[in-house]
Amino acid sequence: MKGFYALLAAVAVVGGGLFWYGSRAKPAPAPRPPAAAPPLAAGDAFHGFTLGPDTAPLEVTEYSDFECPFCASFATVQMPVIREQLIAPGKVRWRYRDFPLPSHRWSRLASQAAQCAGEQRKFWEFHDQLFSRHQWAQADRNPRSEFRDFGKAVGLDLEKYDACVDGQRYTPRILASLQEGEALGVGGTPTFFVNGKRFEGRPTSDAFKALADSLTKAVKTRK
């Protein structure tokens, strides 16, 4: 029995030692240039990049993952029509929320890169690059250099972009978006909410157009 208690003590001491080491060891330093701005707080009240006027009768919130093939398909097939027929005429306001799925290896990096592009007011341009040149999601390698090329293509200041991505400035914001989605019951991507209500139909430009039209009619009838 003494041997057993000695074993317990050894396990406890080894475990305690690892905790002590873990609490003292600093996380691997992220390459952060001295000029980089401090990380944002999770609650920076940011609620996603938007397209369209805030007076639009319909607001669609999209929870999306840049690595997700269905999201890419939606962004390249349906979204151009939605932009042209619904967003441009002011019928719909579109809101993009990050929901990087853990099963996707590079989603968070893509979200980070897009947020950094957004810092330079190029979110949507970068968003389009990520989805229309989606080969990076199929290749089994770090897409960092491809993302940098996208940044170059949309005219980003690459020095600022690199500093932003390396500093992982927007991790809290991305996590906050993810948690917000989870709280709303988002389980996969893309998931849409129309004026705060979950959209259950097939996400096509026609479906959103029908919704926008019916809402516009209802508003006119009330007037």
Added chain:
Amino acid sequence: MRRRQAIVLLALVGLLVSLYLWLYKIGVIGTLQCGTGGCEYVQASRYAELLGIPVAFFGVAGYGVLFVAGLVGLQPAFAGDRRVGVALAGLASAGFAFTLYLTSIELFVLHAICRWCVASAVIITAIWGLAVTGLARRR
């Protein structure tokens, strides 16, 4: 007796695992050694708290109680006491049920696996198996 010793040892390891996750959750440990990235995701999700208390703390408390109960059961005065076996089986069953719930959240809601949570699930399953079969053998 060997069975209770195994329960005590497993409960101690489980206690250390849940203590690690709890210390991370309250900010004492900066990063989780995970490897998959799933740990951070699971720990940052809303399911990592229950009634405002970190889930890992329930693990610390549960394994702590199992550890103490197991140690009591090893004392000569309680070695043949069926009440200790019942208490161990009851506690282990509650822990096992809670782990089933948490694992199903990981698999079907979050679609992410935290390796430390899997380690804890394996430990509580082993404790549950030992406690329940131990109880059955003493009948």
